[in-house]
Amino acid sequence: MYFSGKIEFGVINQSVSAFNHILGDFSLIVYQFQALSAFSAVIDRLGEFDDVLDSNSKKGDQDSKEKIQLNFCLISSSNGLHSNGSMPLSKRVKLLHVEHLTVQTPSEATLIKDLSFEIFEKDHLLVTGPSGSGKTSLLRVIAGLWSFGNGAITVYVRPRGDLEMLHSPDVVSYQVTSTNETIGDSTGRRNFEGVIFLPQKPYMVLGTLRQQLLYPTWTEDSDNLSDDAKQSDSVPFLMRARDARCVNERSKKPTSEDLLQVLNDVSLGHLLSRFDGLDSTHEWSSVLSLGEQQRLAFGRLLLSKPTLALLDESTSALDEANEARLYQLIQAAGITYISIGHRRTLYKYHKKVLHVSTADSTSTQQNWSFKDVEEDPIYDFSKQ
Ligand SMILES: Nc1ncnc2c1ncn2[C@@H]1O[C@H](COP(=O)(O)OP(=O)(O)OP(=O)(O)O)[C@@H](O)[C@H]1O
Structure with missing residues (x-):
């Protein structure tokens, strides 16, 4: 066609280039077919995951009446002087109120029936009972990690700094007023300050010894979170982003001296020479024994000073001397705690005891008893 003059040379060039272009585009699909099909499978799975989340949240809304109501209240304080200037008798600060709580498993088997009790400051509570009783x-329900069942729980938290105030000799009383401000419910429960849950096997973060101690209160991730993220539910519970109404200022990050002091307090000073200071990185869950990890977790408690600590067999791997030392330390730090444990020696460090027995599915009777620790016959044995 070119030689007969029907077409110009430039048009032939353009056609070749256009053909190559189209061939290249189609070849991309052929060559990348495997990657594209894998990508499509991932998108399908994400779509299904999203659908399941949507249906669960809709179901959750429908079932909300059946779920355990968890509320957080901000304790308000006053110096409590009477109008005539006299000092009132110091009032006890309520930290936890459990009302008609029935705890169930996801398959709706009842674990604890119609439980009601109150915990005041320093009313350290020991929870005992056979394995599998709930x-x-x-503890998971109180921490907001479990909501199967019904009933209501109110957790009272105080603004950071008030714990120090309470133990200052200038403060003669600390009062819960009738105008406690509700700062969160079961949907917004992650945005508060004041409750820490310590499992039997503590979570060891990837990073340095310093980061281990600062977790979960001063994690780098929570430092880097945007304000929007800090206010959203997407922040993991243990990172405990702060609610502006709860703490006016971010609590002061402990210095290296504070961290060294706490390490010595929990008898872990030797880790500094063994692992070359606070800033070396190791796989801590492998290089530390369970007892050392449990002591490290108590170090975190001593730095964070929560209003309420939930200790789920948190000293199970420790000898009695170390256990006694840790309980004395958190008592001295003014932390009120609820512990689960099987050892008789634990009775000494608690004021109240809640005994849960295995629920009988054929009976509607309560399967728990709540009393002062002195009233429990085991208490006398524990002192021997
Ligand atoms: N995620 C879950 N899904 C279904 N059932 C569960 C779940 N977690 C716990 N359970 C069941 O609930 C019951 C109570 O468990 P829980 O861990 O509260 O008992 P426990 O009293 O703390 O036991 P232990 O003293 O052995 O630690 C057990 O029968 C357990 O199998």
Whole structure:
């Protein structure tokens, strides 16, 4: 066609280039077919996952009446002087109110029936009972990690700094007023300050010894979170982003001296020479024994000073001397705690005891008893 003059040379060039272009585009699909099909499978799975989340949240809304109501209240304080200037008798600060709580498993088997009790400051509570009776589930409910069942729980938290105030000799009383401000419910429960849950096997973060100690209160991730993220539910519970109404200022990050002091307090000073200071990185869950990990977790408690600590067999791997030392340390730090444990020696460090027995599915009777620790016959044995 070119020689007969029907077409110009430039047009032939353009046609070749256009053909190559189209061939290249189609070849991309052929060559990348495997990657594209894998990508499509991932998109399908994400789509299904999203559908399941949507249906669960809709179901959750429908079932909300059946779920455990968890509320957080901000404790308000006053110096409590009477109008005539006299000092009132110091009032006890309520930290936890459990009302008609029934705890169930996801398959609706009842673990604890119609439980009601109150915990005041320094009313350290020991939860005992046979294996499988629901002790851990109860702590998970209080921590907001479990909501199967019904009833209501109110957790009272105080603004950071008030713990120090309470123990200052200038403060003669600390009062819960009738105008406690509700700062969150079961949907917004992650945005508060004041409750820490310590499992039997503590979570060891990837990073340095310093980061281990600062977790979960001063994690780098939570430092880097945007304000929007800090206010959203997407922040993991243990990172505990702060609610502006709860703490006016971010609590002061402990210095290296504070961290060294806490390490010595929990008898882990030797880790510094063994692992070359605070800033070396190791796989901590492998290089530390369970007892050392549990002591490290108590170090975190001593730095964070929560209003309420939930200890789920948190000293199970420790000898009695170390266990005694840790309980004395958190008592001295003014932390009120609820512990689960099987050892008789634990009775000494608690004021109240909640005994849960295995629920009988054929009976509607309560399967728990709540009393002062002195009233429990085991208490006398524990002192020997
Ligand atoms: N995620 C779950 N799904 C279904 N059932 C569960 C779940 N977690 C716990 N359970 C069941 O709930 C019951 C209570 O468990 P829980 O861990 O609260 O008991 P526990 O009293 O703390 O036991 P232990 O003293 O052995 O730690 C057990 O029968 C357990 O199998």
